[in-house]
Amino acid sequence: DVKVTQSSRYLVKRTGEKVFLECVQDMDHENMFWYRQDPGLGLRLIYFSYDVKMKEKGDIPEGYSVSREKKERFSLILESASTNQTSMYLCASSLLGYQPQHFGDGTRLSIL
Amino acid sequence: DQQVKQNSPSLSVQEGRISILNCDYTNSMFDYFLWYKKYPAEGPTFLISISSIKDKNEDGRFTVFLNKSAKHLSLHIVPSQPGDSAVYFCAASANTGNQFYFGTGTSLTVIP
Numbered sequence: 281d282v283k284v285t286q287s288s289r290y291l292v293k294r295t296g297e298k299v300f301l302e303c304v305q306d307m308d309h310e311n312m313f314w315y316r317q318d319p320g321l322g323l324r325l326i327y328f329s330y331d332v333k334m335k336e337k338g339d340i341p342e343g344y345s346v347s348r349e350k351k352e353r354f355s356l357i358l359e360s361a362s363t364n365q366t367s368m369y370l371c372a373s374s375l376l377g378y379q380p381q382h383f384g385d386g387t388r389l390s391i392l
Numbered sequence: 393d394q395q396v397k398q399n400s401p402s403l404s405v406q407e408g409r410i411s412i413l414n415c416d417y418t419n420s421m422f423d424y425f426l427w428y429k430k431y432p433a434e435g436p437t438f439l440i441s442i443s444s445i446k447d448k449n450e451d452g453r454f455t456v457f458l459n460k461s462a463k464h465l466s467l468h469i470v471p472s473q474p475g476d477s478a479v480y481f482c483a484a485s486a487n488t489g490n491q492f493y494f495g496t497g498t499s500l501t502v503i504p
Binding site: 284289311315320321322323324325328330336338370372377378380381382383384385386 | 394396398401424426428433434435436437438441481483485487490491492493494495496497
């Protein structure tokens with residue numbers, strides 16, 4: 281069974297801090313994704329990666345960057361955290377792009 | 393611009409009855425559709441999919457219907473059970489890309 285693990289379930293940070301959210305998958309999947317989930321807005325794609333060191337912007341990349349140095353690990357970086365980045369962040373992976381994604385349990389991030 | 397819409401934020405159904413969750417999309421290039429189920433404090437889990445070459449796909453108590461001319465899909469759960477209480481997201485993708493577009497979700501409550 282595919283396991284997608286997000287390093288933190290809850291995280292509280294201060295405005296202006298650089299924040300790292302880590303995600304690891306154990307099924308050798310090519311594709312990895314970062315979403316944020318907000319009430320009334322559903323899941324919105326921030327960035328995705330289809331290979332090591334490759335990345336593509338999603339619908340809301342502003343204020344974020346990503347890193348994929350190894351196939352199993354995909355990191356989301358908030359360069360300078362702001363209060364409007366308070367949200368639930370979900371990481372997902374899939375073997376190929378046109379297949380259902382497997383999600384982690386999410387990181388609830390609060391920026392104070 | 394929301395390309396996938398779930399216009400009902402919530403739905404309540406008696407145990408044993410049918411639950412019908414609806415989803416509309418605007419992009420005629422979408423040809424693959426998924427439903428996910430999400431419990432609180434967990435990531436979404438894949439439930440059922442349908443390709444545009446079909447108009448129906450069934451898996452146990454869950455059936456998804458696709459009406460391409462209306463750009464509409466629906467998820468039927470019959471009979472509904474209390475354990476089905478969750479938020480349901482529909483998602484759509486075009487064969488040309490890696491990205492899935494998610495709806496805003498419908499919170500289903502099955503009343504015992």
